[in-house]
Amino acid sequence: MAASEASSAATATATATTLRHAFGGVLSFFILLLIGVLAFSIRLFSVIKYESVIHEFDPYFNYRVTQFLTKNGIYDFWNWFDDRTWYPLGRVIGGTVYPGLTLTAGTLWWILNSLNIPLSVETVCVFTAPIFSAFASWATYLLTKEVKGAGAGLMAAALLAMVPSYISRSVAGSYDNEAVAIFALIFTFFLYIKTLNTGSLFYATLNAISYFYMVCSWGGYTFIINLIPMHALLCIVTGRYSSRLYIAYAPLVVLGTLLAALVPVVGFNAVMTSEHFASFLVFIIIHVVALVYYIKGILSPKMFKVAVTLVLSAGLVVCFAVVAILIALVASSPTMGWSGRSLSLLDPTYASKYIPIIASVSEHQPPTWPSYFMDINVLAFLVPAGIIACFLPLSDASSFVVLYIVTSVYFSGVMVRLMLVLAPAACILSGIALSEAFDTLTRSIKFQLPGISGGNSEANAGDASSASASAQNDVIKADKTEEPAKERPSRKSKKKEKEPVEKPPRNPRNEKKLLVLPFEASIVGIFLLVLLGAFYVVHCVWAAAEAYSAPSIVLTSHSHDGLHVFDDFREAYAWLSHNTEVDDKVASWWDYGYQTTAMANRTVIVDNNTWNNMHIATVGTAMSSPEKAAWEIFNSLDVKYVLVVFGGLVGYPSDDINKFLWMVRIGGGVFPHIKEPDYLRDGQYRIDSEATPTMLNCLMYKLSYYRFVDTDGKAFDRVRRTEIGKKHFKLTHFEEVFTTHHWMVRLYKLKPPKNRLRGKTKKSKSKTSSASNSKRSGKRTKNPWQ
Secondary structure (H helix, E strand, O other): OHHHHHHHHHHHHHHHHHHHHHHHHHHHHHHHHHHHHHHHHOOOHHHHHOOOOOOOOHHHHHHHHHHHHHHHOHHHHHOOEEOOOOOOOOEEOOOOOOOHHHHHHHHHHHHHHHOOOOOOHHHHHHHHHHHHHHHHHHHHHHHHHHHHOHHHHHHHHHHHHHOHHHHOOOOOOOOOOHHHHHHHHHHHHHHHHHHHHHOOHHHHHHHHHHHHHHHHHOOOHHHHHHHHHHHHHHHHHOOOOOHHHHHHHHHHHHHHHHHHOOOOOOOOHHHHOHHHHHHHHHHHHHHHHHHHHHHHHHOOHHHHHHHHHHHHHHHHHHHHHHHHHHHHHHHOOOOOOOOHHHHHHHOOOHHHHHOHHHHOOHHHOOOOHHHHHHHOOOHHHHHHHHHHHHOOOOOHHHHHHHHHHHHHHHHHHHOHHHHHHHHHHHHHHHHHHHHHHHHHHHHHHHHHOHHHHOOOOHHHHHHHHHHHHHHHHHHHHHHHHHHHHOOOOOHHHHHHHHOOOOOOOOOHHHHHHHOOOOHHHHHHHHHHHHHHHHHHHHHHHHHHHHHOOOOOOOEEEEEOOEEEEEOHHHHHHHHHHHHOOOOOEEEOOHHHHHHHHHHHOOEEOOOOOOOOHHHHHHHHHHHHOEHHHHHHHHHHOOEEEEEEEOOOOOOOOOOOOOOHHHHHHHHHHHOOOOOHHHHEEOOEEOOOOOOOHHHHHEHHHHHHHOOOHHHHOOOEEOOOOEEOOOOOOOOOOEEEEEEOOOOOEEEEEEOOOOOOOOOHHHHHHHHHHHHHHHHHHHHHOOOOOO
């Protein structure tokens, strides 16, 4: 009877556990669905508050390319030569862009139209980023689940859905490469960890394909191909090598590199640049280690020592040969095989010293401390707790997450744009920390409730035993999930395992009591964590609604008399589109090249691709030169109109006057006669009466402040907060053709060259002078062939 009762009780317990897990799986599915809806909807403030419009600068080029793809097809896209950019050089679009974003949006548009959902290309481009933010949240759940379980995964997914750093690059209308690249980044890491935990070649192949999609989407793929080799090397050095590590790493390097070379913008750079050499070096090391382990399994200890000596000697020779070849390849490049952006990451002062075009971009500047609190908020305080939780216990998956956060913190400190790479790591570790904290606090409350702590009745005892049994099952399952992460033990550990060691009996209920906190402290802890989460949610909603929802092409400001909308950019582009010839060339600073080409459909001299420093330096030199010299430069480039952005009237700080010193630096880097000290007064950049004559007479100053004194009679600049130095002047080689309503965009037309009118006396003098000059030259030089 007792045996039958025990078996029935065990069957009932197993059934209850199965139902509980099934209910938990269904609940997790609906929570993930809600997280996806949250990630999508929180990024729609820009559409609700403004309109469905493309944001910023680079997205306009991506939108224009997507339009071309959907209209002309994939083959014309690969062979497209764009003659409306970088005049007179042009640009080969198919070989100079990362096509992942364009192909993704084009595929979505094609699928929707195939289903008779007639959405425009612009609408699909606007909502691509919010859609993939939901995918990124689900990928974060999968990655964190592989590291610390489903609870931590749900928490990390919810945090990533709202984190402001990711929202800033994925709001509706932010049609940039990062919109799909962050999803590809997280999903590639998930498949790597999944392969590392299971040793499955299927997941290894999917990992290589996911890496290929990342290469197609963003140049930040180099972060993946360096972080994963670092983790593989860390596992080898710490004695955690296994066949699963080999399966996770080797196919990624081989298949991933072959697939990456298929992307035209990457090509042979996948094997020829220094950013990829670390993966090849670790690839050699892991094969040497695998060979050593293989030989160790088939030879006796004595023969193994001899074989290791031979293998190590041969391996060292091969390694030295490979290193010598790599050093030779690297030394042949003036930048040691690194790109300018990679060197600026390794040496934060490199760009400011040698490549001002990179340093001039605001998102390439180092972040300030407040920007961390703005972009990741309370996650900055939860990350250390998450790191500690990853060490309890430490597995291959948790060590990868720790390495991920360490490297991303460094890179985010060098370049504010890479806060985007830090955000997923911060969300994962914060999710782990919150999950562990909630687990400890709720367990403490659970074990101190009267129904469980009271052991007088049999029912209460049964409940307590079932609770402890379920807790023990959870521990066993966690151990089973972590077993794949354990590596092959060393010989010393094997000897210790062979020795009989008496272990004291373990009581899971006593172990749980060690983690039980006081009841009141647990209640207060949960309340504080909920309060912390509420503060995070409020901050994220505010950031999505106010800080990151405004498109740069439409600006707003609040004052005592209400909301003001500044739509000057589209006003200027519309004027260019309707009042100029199709073949007219427009010169401006490179920031506005993409927008001018996409919205005005006019040919530009330079744009945001910044691939030709000489061309950009030529425009910078023209803006820094006096009016006549600038006219000659622009006229030699067939420029007909010059576009200048000016914010002195309305207080718009991102105007060309504030960017002017970068024009001087970039132009002076190519043309030595442009010197930055000539535009500074005692080392200070000024536009008032103390400004230098070079500054007051340059083209940028004149085009920005022409007729500015007519606005208020004082010519007071609201951005620089001073009256300008030179108020009354006329233009001799340029004429104003259009200025927007708020004076934010000003358009000028080059005047045609004047005809040379000469009198009779001048003609006679010129004839006599030319005749005398020809006689003198005839006397001086003789034709050697006569």
